[in-house]
Amino acid sequence: MKMLATNAHGADLSPDTTSQARRVGPPILKVEHLSREFGGVLAIGDLSFTVAAGDIHSIIGPNGAGKTTLFNLVTGVYKPSGGRVLFDGADVSGMAPYRLAARGMSRTFQNLQIFFNMTALENVMVGRHLHLNTRLLPALFRFPSLVRKDREAKDRAAQLMTDVGLEKYIDADAASMPYGALKRLEIARALASEPKLLLLDEPAAGLNATESREIDEVIKTVAATGVTIILVEHDMKMVMGISHRITALNQGRMLAEGTPQEVAANADVIAAYLGAAP
Numbered sequence: 001m002k003m004l005a006t007n008a009h010g011a012d013l014s015p016d017t018t019s020q021a022r023r024v025g026p027p028i029l030k031v032e033h034l035s036r037e038f039g040g041v042l043a044i045g046d047l048s049f050t051v052a053a054g055d056i057h058s059i060i061g062p063n064g065a066g067k068t069t070l071f072n073l074v075t076g077v078y079k080p081s082g083g084r085v086l087f088d089g090a091d092v093s094g095m096a097p098y099r100l101a102a103r104g105m106s107r108t109f110q111n112l113q114i115f116f117n118m119t120a121l122e123n124v125m126v127g128r129h130l131h132l133n134t135r136l137l138p139a140l141f142r143f144p145s146l147v148r149k150d151r152e153a154k155d156r157a158a159q160l161m162t163d164v165g166l167e168k169y170i171d172a173d174a175a176s177m178p179y180g181a182l183k184r185l186e187i188a189r190a191l192a193s194e195p196k197l198l199l200l201d202e203p204a205a206g207l208n209a210t211e212s213r214e215i216d217e218v219i220k221t222v223a224a225t226g227v228t229i230i231l232v233e234h235d236m237k238m239v240m241g242i243s244h245r246i247t248a249l250n251q252g253r254m255l256a257e258g259t260p261q262e263v264a265a266n267a268d269v270i271a272a273y274l275g276a277a278p
Contacts (some may be wrong), residue, residue, distance in 0.1 A: 010170050026087075027052040028197055032081035036073055036252075041068045044252045045084070051197075051245075056223050058239045059175070059233045060263075061249035062272055067232045068110065070249070071201055073078060074230075075107050087197065104196035108186045108203060116175040119183055120158070120166065123174050124157035125254050127192025160188040164218050180211030187218055190226075198222065199230045204238060216242060240264060 029051040034269055035043040044066050051057045072078040079094035086092070092100060106127075115123050156169050164184040169177055177185065183203055183265050190198055200219065204212045216238050223229050223242075233239050239246065239260070246263040247254040256266040263269055 025106065026053050027051065028088060028210065029230070030086040031070075032084050033073070034070075034073060034085065035081045036069060036078060037081045042252055044073065044080075047249075047252070047254055048083075049203055049247050049257060051228060051259070053196075053228050054223070054226060055193065055240045055244040056156075056219065056229045056242050058229060058233065058243040058246045060239060060246055060269075061255065064078075064251070066138070066252035067249060068201060071107065071199055071230075071232060073197060075105065076160070097129060101193055103196070105199070106190040106193045106195035106197070107156075107199035108201055110202045110205060112182055113186065114174050114182055118174055118175075120169045120172050120174050120177060121154065121157050124143040124160055124189045124192050125153050127189040128153045129193075132222050155232075157188075157192060161185070162190055163191075163221070165214060180207050182215065183207065183211070184218060185213060187215075187222070191222065195227060197228045197230070199232075200234050202234065203231070204233055204235045212238060 027050045031047055031049050034044055034047045035042065047066075048071070059065055069078065073080050076092070076095045076099070084091050084093040087103060087105060090103075091124045092103070092105075094225055096278075104237060106186060114220065115126065118126075130138065144265050157198045158167075161167060161170050165189055166181055166188065168183060168186055169185070174182070174185065176256070185198070185215065190200075203219070204215045212235055220242055231243070240269065241259050241260075243257065248263055248266070248269045250268075250272045255272060256263050258266070
């Protein structure tokens with residue numbers, strides 16, 4: 001796996017001794033007393049935590065714990081019922097996803113959001129739209145500056161595909177790619193917006209062991225460029241091996257938080273996963 005070019009900005013709970021050494025940075029994300037109700041049912045309740053810049057911060061919990069709801073609150077898909085989300089010091093609670101993207105926040109989804117009528121390269125280029133000149137007059141007359149930016153966007157998209165190990169698919173139709181490669185394609189597209197914060201929602205879901213290792217390497221490589229990552233993932237071997245910090249949820253509330261070693265040894269976390277305290 002090649003290093004990324006620097007951008008503009010049934011569970012095994014055993015901790016992996018090769019987990020990432022923590023690089024403590026200032027907070028890039030703060031969640032303060034966040035809550036969300038759906039029809040009177042509490043999905044997230046009074047949740048507070050902080051993500052340090054440069055960290056890989058994982059969110060874990062059994063099914064129904066509120067992990068994806070939390071992602072949707074942070075990324076503006078849902079508006080909170082209470083509390084707030086601070087990104088880079090600014091209150092972005094309920095801010096539209098496209099505005100968050102312009103501020104440097106990007107994400108992937110549990111289910112593939114691939115444009116199968118496009119090539120792989122075009123899918124990644126979609127993520128560059130924030131950096132392209134879309135004014136009507138230059139677009140109509142194909143000004144040289146616009147042609148140059150289009151070429152730069154293609155080159156950057158091709159580089160990102162190479163960075164995530166997809167160089168052989170640069171000229172391929174997205175519909176012809178295997179599932180594991182499509183997962184990496186989504187990460188490349190999310191990176192095309194040059195985020196400071198990248199949220200990955202179950203990037204290894206449905207993958208075999210080899211494909212999961214490839215995703216693992218991609219995540220570590222992205223983090224090495226300085227991008228902060230928040231990860232939701234059920235593959236506990238991956239989580240314990242690459243995370244700096246872990247927040248464990250259960251029924252929408254904080255269960256535990258700490259290093260992989262601390263969370264893996266937490267009796268409440270073990271009980272939530274295994275159904276009984278050790």
